[in-house]
Amino acid sequence: MSRADRVFAYGATLGFLGDLLTGDPRRGHPVAGFGRAAGALERRLWRDHRGSGAAYAALCVGGAALGAAVAERAARSRPALSVALTAAATWSVLGGTSLAREARTIGAALEAGDLAAARARLPHLCGRDPAALDADALARAVVESVAENTSDAVVGALVWGGLAGIPGLVGFRAANTLDAMVGHRSPRHLRFGWAAARLDDALGYPGARLTAALAALAAPYPRTALATARRDGPRHPSPNAGPVEAAFAGALRLRLGGTLSYGGHTEHRPVLGAEFRPPGPADIPRAVRLSRRVGALALGASVLLSAARGARRAHPGPAAPQGGAA
Incomplete structure (x- = not known):
């Protein structure tokens, strides 16, 4: 393993542990700072046009990655500084602990029979309308959100860190944040947010597939997880949430998907794992434990990806033969 690979391995591990121990701070988080800057830029650049949205996405994500x-590059000659910078970047882009904390908070409210508290907390985790949800529907929303956000807030960032170092970590989180801000199909963002949504889909593709595979590897029912992901994942309208939620459905042997409501609009999504029982409040801790195992495995996978990238740099393929006269 080269020095650069060791730097990433040490830094990513320290950042992962930092997230595990502290989670996201209430104030001063770098992602929140990026969101404020992106919001200010949107107010200046917004036009009801895909081209304007594409330029906006390029400026935000490209600027963050650059x-x-x-x-x-500035820290490359100082290994200790490089490790610290990698650790800080990894910590800032991961959200596994905050995800687990929010899920457990809602689960505890449901276990205590406090539907009002659970409904009030759900918007911290996902964008569904909580008012009409009963305890089981709230539990389903939490389990599905834990599955999807394991990919978005943990695995996807680590994959791109392994593939592209600190720019990969930061660029992925910038794209994911931008999608949450403008990638939804509201009248204002239907065209302007199109590029941000497509970019997030593209960057999320490898992480989603790895999340599904790791969920099966970490599951008590690995074959069931793989079979459910293969059968039901492609039926989901999201190319990335589909395999992840279906893998979690099979891994936990729970029925996910179905009818849900966002922003006053009802959607009828395919059922994932139709042969299983629906989730209840007691299944939320199970989903969180699975998410945590997947995150730890993803850290290992990112280190291996970084080492493979370093090996390719150190041992490039043979040069193409030069043409010449016979």
């Missing part, structure tokens, strides 16, 4: 690349 800044990370400059910082990474």
Whole structure:
């Protein structure tokens, strides 16, 4: 393993442990700072046009990744600083602990029979309308959100860190944050947010597939997880949430999917794992434990990806033969 690979391995591990121990701070989080800057830029650049949205996405995500690349290059000659920078970037882009904390908070409210508290807390985890949800529907929303956000808030970032270092970590989180801000199909963002949504889909593709595979590997029912992901994942309208939620459905042997409501609009999504029982409040801790195991495995996978990238740099393929006269 080269020095650069060791730097990423040590830094990513420290950042992962930092998230595990502290989670997201209430104030001063770098992602929140990016969101404020992106919001200010949107107010200046917004036009009801895909081209304007594409330029906006390129400026936000490209600018964040470029800044990370400059910082990474500046620290390259100082290993300790490089490790610290990688650790800080990893910690700032991961959200596994905050995800687990919010899920457990809602689960505890449901176990205590406090539907009002659970409904009030759900918007901290996902965008569904909580008012009409009973305890089982709230539990389903939490389990599905834990599954999807394991990919978005943990595995996807680590994959891109392994593939592209600090710029990969930062660029992925910037794209994911931008999608949450403008990627939804509201009248204002239907065209302007199109590029941000497509970019997030593209960058999330490898992480979603790895999340589904790791969920099966970490599951008590690995074959069931794989079979459910293969059968039901492609039926989901989201190319990335589909395999992840279906894998979690099979891994936990729970029925996910079905009718849900966002922003006053009702959607009828395919059922994932139709042969299983629906989730209840007691299944939320099970989903969180699975998410945590998947995150730890993803850290290992990112280190292996970084080492493979370093090996390719150290041992490039043979040069193409030069043409010449016979």
